[in-house]
Amino acid sequence: MNPPHFPAVGEPTDPDLGLRGPVRRPGAWRAHVPVVAVVALGGALGAAARFAVSLLWPTADGGFPWTTLGVNAVGCAVIGVFMVVISDVWAAHRLVRPIFGTGVLGGFTTFSTYAVDVQKLVDAGRAAAGLACLALTPLVALAAVWSAAGVTRRIVTWRQP
Template sequence: MNTLIVFLGAGLGGALRHGANLLAARAGSSFPFGTMAINILGSLAMGLLTGLFVVRAGVPQGWRLFLTTGILGGFTTFSTFSLEAFLLIERGAIAAAMVYVLGSVVAGIAGVGVSLAVIRHFG
C-alpha cells in the first residue's frame, strides 16, 4: 500500500514540476530559472513538512510518504538532498556534509558529462 501512496504522490509532484517548467520556459531565458525555483520551493516545502511532522508526531506514515517521498520526490529530489545535508550539519558532521554535498554535485555533473560523451561517441 505504501508503494501505491508514493506512486500517486510522485505522479502529482512530477505534473507540478512539468507545469513549473512550462511557466519558466515562457520567460525565454537560457538560465534554468524553473529548475532553480523548483529546487528552492521543494526545499522550503521539505523543511516545513519535516518541522510539521516533528511538531505533530501523530501524522500517519501514509501521509508522510505521500507528501515527502511522493509529491516532493516527484517535484524535486533536491529537497531530500537539502534536508540530508542540513541534518548532517545540524548533527555536527560538517566533514560528512561537505563530502555529501560536493560529492553529489561533482559526481552528478561528471556522471552526466561521461554519459553524454559515451552516447555522443557511440550513438
C-alpha cells in the same frame, strides 16, 4: 571469521533466520503495497506540478535554468516545513510522509532535470554558467530546507505555552 553455527537438535533457534539468512514469509510484501502505491501517486502529482511550472516559466535555449532552481528551492523549503510539522507537531497517519514527502515533493523537486540543465549549458558553450548552476542548486536547496525548518521550528516553539 567464526564458522556458521548450526543449532543442535532441541537447541532454541531464531525463527526469523534460516540456514541461508532471513526467512521470507509469504505475503510479507503486501505490507509495503500501500506505501508503494501512495509514493507512486504522490510522485505523479509532484512531477505533473513540476511540469506545469516548466510550461508556465520555460527556460530559453541556452538560458540559465532559473525555473528548475526555483522549483528545487521551493520544494526543499516545503520539505523543511513538512518535516518539522510531521515530526514535532502533528501525529500523522503512516502514509502521510510517503505520499507527501517522498512522493509529491520528491516528484516536484527535480535534481535529474538540474543535471540535464547543467549538461545543456555546457553543450551550449556556457561552461561557467553550467558550473554556477552545478554549485548553486545544491547550496540553494540546502539553504532552503535548513532555513525553512529553522523558521518553522521557531514558530512552533514560540506558539507553544
